Amino acid sequence: MTSTPELPLFIGGRATPSASQDRFANINPATGEVLAMVHEADKRDVDAAVVAAQAGFREWSALPGMARGRVLLRAAALMRERRDELAETEVRDTGKPISETPFADVDSAIDALEFYGGLAADIKGDHLDLGSTAFAYTRREPLGVCVGIGAWNYPLQIAAWKSAPALATGNAMIFKPSELTPTNAMKLAEIYQQAGLPDGVFNVVHGRSETGHLLASHPGVNKISFTGSVPTGRKVFGDAAAGLKQATLELGGKSPLIIFSDAQLSNAVSAAMNANFYSMGEVCSNGTRVFVHEDLHADFMALLKARTEAMTIGDPMDPTTRVGPLISKAHRDRVLEYVRLGIEEGAYLVTGGEPVNVPGFEDGNFVSPAIFDACQDDMRICKEEIFGPVMSVLTFREEEEVVERANATEFGLAAGVFTQNLTLAHRVVARLQAGSCWINNYNLTPAGVPFGGIRQSGIGRENCRETLDHFTQVKSVYVELGDVECDY
Ligand SMILES: NC(=O)C1=CN([C@@H]2O[C@H](COP(=O)(O)OP(=O)(O)OC[C@H]3O[C@@H](n4cnc5c(N)ncnc54)[C@H](O)[C@@H]3O)[C@@H](O)[C@H]2O)C=CC1
Numbered sequence: 178m179t180s181t182p183e184l185p186l187f188i189g190g191r192a193t194p195s196a197s198q199d200r201f202a203n204i205n206p207a208t209g210e211v212l213a214m215v216h217e218a219d220k221r222d223v224d225a226a227v228v229a230a231q232a233g234f235r236e237w238s239a240l241p242g243m244a245r246g247r248v249l250l251r252a253a254a255l256m257r258e259r260r261d262e263l264a265e266t267e268v269r270d271t272g273k274p275i276s277e278t279p280f281a282d283v284d285s286a287i288d289a290l291e292f293y294g295g296l297a298a299d300i301k302g303d304h305l306d307l308g309s310t311a312f313a314y315t316r317r318e319p320l321g322v323c324v325g326i327g328a329w330n331y332p333l334q335i336a337a338w339k340s341a342p343a344l345a346t347g348n349a350m351i352f353k354p355s356e357l358t359p360t361n362a363m364k365l366a367e368i369y370q371q372a373g374l375p376d377g378v379f380n381v382v383h384g385r386s387e388t389g390h391l392l393a394s395h396p397g398v399n400k401i402s403f404t405g406s407v408p409t410g411r412k413v414f415g416d417a418a419a420g421l422k423q424a425t426l427e428l429g430g431k432s433p434l435i436i437f438s439d440a441q442l443s444n445a446v447s448a449a450m451n452a453n454f455y456s457m458g459e460v461c462s463n464g465t466r467v468f469v470h471e472d473l474h475a476d477f478m479a480l481l482k483a484r485t486e487a488m489t490i491g492d493p494m495d496p497t498t499r500v501g502p503l504i505s506k507a508h509r510d511r512v513l514e515y516v517r518l519g520i521e522e523g524a525y526l527v528t529g530g531e532p533v534n535v536p537g538f539e540d541g542n543f544v545s546p547a548i549f550d551a552c553q554d555d556m557r558i559c560k561e562e563i564f565g566p567v568m569s570v571l572t573f574r575e576e577e578e579v580v581e582r583a584n585a586t587e588f589g590l591a592a593g594v595f596t597q598n599l600t601l602a603h604r605v606v607a608r609l610q611a612g613s614c615w616i617n618n619y620n621l622t623p624a625g626v627p628f629g630g631i632r633q634s635g636i637g638r639e640n641c642r643e644t645l646d647h648f649t650q651v652k653s654v655y656v657e658l659g660d661v662e663c664d665y
Pocket residue numbers: 326327328329330331353354355356384385386387388389390391393404405406407408409410412413427428429430460461462562564590630634635
């Protein structure tokens with residue numbers, strides 16, 4: 178009989194057992210199998226990670242940007258060699274289908290490493306002319322030890338989106354993956370090390386909320402980059418405020434997708450499905466409020482229903498599968514509770530929203546993709562983030578009306594507009610209160626295009642050049658070439 182593997186921490190360039198004896202199980206959401214017993218970091222471990230990161234920072238920040246960029250590019254190449262393995266690991270940890278993870282997870286992570294690897298040599302300040310006898314310049318300097326805290330839905334992508342800009346700018350990072358999906362952060366640490374990253378520059382600390390709090394409140398930490406839910410984001414921001422640390426937050430959403438009557442129908446349906454059912458709907462930027470113009474509604478619903486019912490639910494390792502299990506039993510129950518609530522609130526359940534028994538995967542958390550029609554703005558299913566495969570369809574008549582209703586939310590992560598009238602599209606997008614918008618597509622996040630939210634959806638932008646500003650601070654230097662004026 179083989180024993181369950183252990184997943185230790187990664188501190189100072191070494192796989193390190195936690196000082197605490199606490200372990201928690203990492204469970205495969207498709208099978209219920211315990212993949213590993215994960216070491217939970219306590220205060221001693223967090224202190225050790227900070228000391229290691231401070232040492233790593235001294236060495237790493239002294240290198241020229243070109244040298245740092247080269248390490249990131251080597252790491253990207255190593256990830257590409259291990260693409261299949263990383264994609265399969267992501268399937269086992271998250272339950273997402275293998276038809277997605279090589280692209281949305283691994284390639285997106287590789288893109289981030291290549292993007293920031295390329296920019297590392299171009300991190301620079303400004304020169305200010307102050308007349309013939311003086312000038313000033315600014316330096317963009319790293320912050321020091323940065324903490325990354327990740328959610329469970331895109332574990333490798335989040336680790337890469339946070340660590341690549343942090344490292345490109347000369348910082349060290351301590352990354353805490355979600356306790357539900359801890360494996361690929363360890364593989365990323367191995368890859369960075371193999372690519373030549375000095376010990377201590379990228380550390381992985383496992384744990385749950387207490388470990389996250391210990392990291393966010395640690396006096397030796399200079400910045401926190403967080404991805405997760407709004408309530409946790411508030412706590413992390415509170416810890417950052419108490420220590421006067423910088424923080425960027427990528428939080429949840431309840432984003433609108435507006436489909437005007439002239440939209441190309443099959444593209445609009447494709448986008449609505451991607452915006453609700455990709456990764457089983459466990460995507461922060463999902464367009465879960467689908468506003469469809471009354472004139473298109475009947476055709477839209479017919480095609481949407483047929484295509485949704487044709488999605489294959491099953492073994493996430495099977496390349497033909499489109500719907501895998503939800504991340505955990507607790508989350509599945511929460512999603513099913515929202516389906517029950519939607520019916521109770523008077524929305525019409527067109528299809529799905531039921532637990533699915535997949536033969537051979539009796540312990541899997543499968544739920545069929547759900548479509549609600551006849552939704553009203555004030556229903557809880559239309560106001561609260563469900564983070565599962567539940568689409569709410571609402572109808573509208575006028576542009577003015579739909580813009581107002583789309584913006585009537587506490588969130589502001591993303592929004593989409595479908596129309597062949599580009600004047601209308603740009604006019605509407607300009608009025609939508611969201612950080613990331615798409616016209617005639619949805620949820621694409623290429624490296625270089627800023628991603629992030631406003632209002633309750635977060636602070637800061639990831640996956641773009643602006644992120645470099647979030648991982649650096651400006652030092653200004655005044656240089657005198659003339660004499661010092663003095664009245665004394
Ligand atoms: N805007 C974005 O880019 C994204 C946002 N999300 C959001 O994440 C949420 C789902 O992810 P979950 O992992 O369930 O979120 P969560 O907020 O429960 O956990 C996120 C991370 O925070 C850690 N944590 C928990 N309590 C903490 C504390 N007091 N201090 C510090 N860290 C703590 C967790 O261990 C985990 O690593 C959804 O609301 C979703 O919208 C997810 C992916 C991307």
